[in-house]
Amino acid sequence: MKTIPTFDPTINKSLNETNSFWFELKKNEKSVGCVAAKTWQTDSVLNDIHTLKTWYENANNHRYKIIKTYDSMPVLSGKWSTGGKLWLDPLVRKTGMSKLLTVLIRITMAVEYNTVGHFV
Numbered sequence: 001m002k003t004i005p006t007f008d009p010t011i012n013k014s015l016n017e018t019n020s021f022w023f024e025l026k027k028n029e030k031s032v033g034c035v036a037a038k039t040w041q042t043d044s045v046l047n048d049i050h051t052l053k054t055w056y057e058n059a060n061n062h063r064y065k066i067i068k069t070y071d072s073m074p075v076l077s078g079k080w081s082t083g084g085k086l087w088l089d090p091l092v093r094k095t096g097m098s099k100l101l102t103v104l105i106r107i108t109m110a111v112e113y114n115t116v117g118h119f120v
Contacts, residue, residue: 007036007085012057021108022085023101025092032089033097037081037105039113045076054082054119078116081109 007022009015015038025033040048048054083105088097109115 006038006055006082012038014057019113023104025088025097025101027092030089032092033101034085034087035083035101035105036085037083037109039079039081039109039115041079043077045080045117045119046074049119076117079114080117080119081106081113081115082119083109 006012007015007020019040020036020038022034022036024031040054042048042053045054083102086098086101106118109118
């Protein structure tokens with residue numbers, strides 16, 4: 001399964017059990033859903049978004065353009081988390097499971113990883 005760079009260990013080599021995880025949802029032993037999350041420590045979430053560091057560990061090694069941000073935005077720092085790679089089998093879509101998994105990763109990050117905020 002192709003993954004986004006945020007959760008691809010070939011791009012972000014520092015992913016491990018101390019800063020990231022996957023939840024897998026199973027029904028009758030069949031995988032019917034998954035979602036991923038990771039944490040990172042930062043002096044500026046805005047700068048990490050601007051330079052694409054939120055998605056790429058080495059922000060200089062990508063083919064995408066820098067995102068426009070504004071100097072008047074507040075400085076947000078500390079240990080943050082981001083989630084993604086939500087996938088649900090058609091059998092469990094439209095059941096509220098996507099909302100439940102999203103809330104579950106935010107709670108897990110706050111409680112188990114002691115994050116100050118969550119960026120989607």
